[in-house]
Amino acid sequence: MAQIAILERKCTGCGLCVANCPFGGIEMKDGKPELTAGCKVCGICVKNCPQKAILKLETKVTSVDKSKWKDILVFAEVSGGRLHPVGLELIGKAQELAKAVPGYTVKAVLVGEGVRAYADELLHYGVSEAAVYDDPALSYFRADAYAACVEDYIRFAHPSVVLVGATSLGRSLAPRLATRFHTGLTADCTRLELRESSDLVQIRPAFGGNIMAQIVTTHTRPQFATVRYKVMDTPVRSEQESGKIVVRAIPKGVAASKASCVSVQPVPPKASISxxxxxxxxxxxxxxxxxMDMIRELAGLLGGDWAVTRPLVEKGWAxxxxxxxxxxxxxxxxxxxxxxxxxxxxxxxxMNGSDxxxxxxxxxxxxxxxxxxxAxxxxxxxxxxxxxxxxKEART
Ligand SMILES: Cc1cc2nc3c(=O)[nH]c(=O)nc-3n(C[C@H](O)[C@H](O)[C@H](O)COP(=O)(O)OP(=O)(O)OC[C@H]3O[C@@H](n4cnc5c(N)ncnc54)[C@H](O)[C@@H]3O)c2cc1C
Incomplete structure (x- = not known):
């Protein structure tokens, strides 16, 4: 990790750093340079400062002992009284990944009220362990309470990889967890690969989709990745159960979460293009x-739904x-x-996973x-x- 530091006492406010930054990462405020969100910590400003008033500070990276972290953990989301299918998709992907590292298995964690009932189902998808945090205090999603439970299990099980569905709930939960472990998280991965070294290659479009980035969390564990619903295949359910269910005690303080639920207004389920x-x-x-009428008509005749690309949303057509x-x-x-x-x-x-x-x-x-x-x-x-x-003719 590196960061830029500006030494105010040395700075003369010449503005050369601002003029030379290609990212708009530094700007003048009240005659003094200030970093902006655009700063890429590239160090160009450091090289261009005649007063040596800008420094690039490097933090020494220490690596965890990777051998102490093992297996792949999937957060199996239960919301609205159902096991979200993205959890099963991730378990299927995790089974594939686990083959890359000898001895790796797939585990799942469920958090909520009444979630014990869903753990049995997960055993039909080959998990070696389904950990359950089931308590009335977890009846509605409160990010701090759910994060405390998953954190508790991660500290207990030491998974090398944690996969979370990129649902609204998952997008709130995963970054909190990654922060608690001071480790990396890659959101919206479209492909995942596991190296024999246990490094997870997290692949997703980056820089406006111009490249497919391969992101690897090399020094820390666990490695967190979120994946959207429908990106991975749904695994086949086995008639046979495997693995075990472990009911875990709720971490202290969960009931005293800083968030409280005042009321719940269920949103009626809407048909989704997904x-x-x-x-x-x-x-x-x-x-x-x-x-667009002919697009809708064709969709209707095929018994399907219609969708658009982004420019049509920008035009206000959908x-x-x-x-x-x-x-x-x-x-x-x-x-x-x-x-x-x-x-x-x-x-x-x-959409490239379509049949x-x-x-x-x-x-x-x-x-x-x-x-x-x-074509x-x-x-x-x-x-x-x-x-x-x-x-139409075929129908008459
Ligand atoms: C960060 C980021 C996120 C983005 N997210 C999305 C996203 O979620 N979804 C998305 O769609 N885009 C997204 N985009 C935009 C994306 O890069 C493209 O600009 C967009 O997908 C183009 O939409 P389009 O194919 O409808 O339009 P165009 O690229 O303009 O293509 C129109 C096509 O229609 C063809 N055509 C024209 N007339 C006819 C005709 N009469 N008959 C047959 N073919 C015809 C043309 O040959 C052309 O290939 C994103 C971009 C960025 C930078």
Missing amino acids: DAEVLVVGGRGLQRESD TNERQIGLSGRTVRPKLIITCGVSGAIQFTSC HIVSINNDPDAPIFGTAHI IVDDLYRVVPELIAQL
């Missing part, structure tokens, strides 16, 4: 908002709930038809054809109405 088996997607190849992509939803339908979509990585990385991908684009070099299973190089204004007409 659950659709068939999706028709409109992209910027559509010229008018009213052209809400963000219908957007596929890094800043929208991840989908994995049986059939997806993209219409006038170019295939940017921010879009494709969140059948059909893409309509009039540009034969459109990147989407690198992802599509069936239709044609004008969507010809193809979509033709598909609608043929489906």
